[in-house]
Amino acid sequence: MIILPAIDIKDGNCVRLKKGDFGxxxxxxxxxxxxxxxxxxxxxxxxxxxxxxxxxxxxxxNRELILKLIKESGLNVEIGGGIRDMDCVRDYLENGAARVILGSAALENKEFVKQAVAEYGDRIAVGIDAKDRKVATKGWLNTSNVDFIDFAKEIEQLNVKYIIFTDISCDGMLTGPNFALLKELQNAVSCNIIASGGIRDIDNISELCKMGVYGAICGKSIYSGTLDLKEAVKIGGLQK
Structure with missing residues (x-):
């Protein structure tokens, strides 16, 4: 399982939120x-x-800062946030990003997803952020009427290989991810699932490994010290 430590950028700073609340x-x-x-x-x-x-x-x-981070980090970077058209997709992928994440645009414009996948294949991921099972958009400020499983099945039909799933109620709370929803998602689609939101400690990492999810995104747990990244990478095993 791939461990993906996280950096969220706002106003040029490295920040974290709770439940996606900008306040x-x-x-x-x-x-x-x-x-x-x-x-x-x-x-x-x-x-x-x-x-x-x-x-x-x-x-x-934050484009210039992000591109510089991608270049200087020496890491494979997946980037999301504000990627609403093919120009943005190309800009990031042709300037060093390993993978881009489509969020709001994926829900609103399926043709955009089709075009991105046709051009870049498995370098395209879709982020599914759920609030009470419904897909949230626009930095989680809006909530749609679309169930996250229904959306995941639509995404799978578009040949998207990677889904990043976040239960917003868990994000930044260090209470553990929503294992039940992750399992439901795993059972519903064949895409590679990356778990995001709520991961607290090495026990959570071990549990996700047992579930067989493709990856785990760790943010606040690393910054707050409840998770040792080196140990998590070791538990996760082979990086891809």
């Missing part, structure tokens, strides 16, 4: 470059990044 934003690192360096030193080979400003507004004010 809870707090800086967790003075220097995102040093943070990425520490991830690599701990043995991580991947990094998950989100442009929170992009997710909220569709603009990408």
């Amino acid at each position: 809870t934003v707090h800086k967790v690192s003075e220097n995102p470059f040093e943070t990425a360096k520490s991830f690599k030193a701990a043995g991580a080979e991947w990094m998950h990044m989100v442009d929170l400003d992009g997710a909220k507004t569709g603009q990408r004010p």
Whole structure:
């Protein structure tokens, strides 16, 4: 299982939120470059990044910082937040990103997803963020009427190979991921599932490994010290 330590960028800073609430934003690192360096030193080979400003507004004010982080980190980086058209997809993938994450745009524009997958294949992931089972969009500010399982099945039909699933109620809370919803998602589709939100400690990592999910995104647990990244990478095993 791949361990993906996370960096969320807002206003150029490395931050974390609780349950996606922008009112809870707090800086967790003075220097995102040093943070990425520490991830690599701990043995991580991947990094998950989100442009929170992009997710909220569709603009990408942190683009230059993100591209520099991708270039200098020495890690495989998956990036999401504000990727609403093919120009954004190409910009990130042709400037060093290993994978891009489509979120709001994937729900609103299936043709965009088809085009992205046709052009870049398994370098395209879709983020499914659920609030009371319903898919949330626009940086989690809006909630649709679409059930997350129904959406996942639609995404699978578009040949998307990677789904990043977050139960918003768990995100940033260090209460553990929603194992029940993750299992339901695993049973519903054949996509590679990356678990995100709520991971607290090495026991959570071990449980996710047993479930056979493809990856686990760890953010607040690393910054707060409840999870040792080096140990998590070791437990996760082979990086891909």
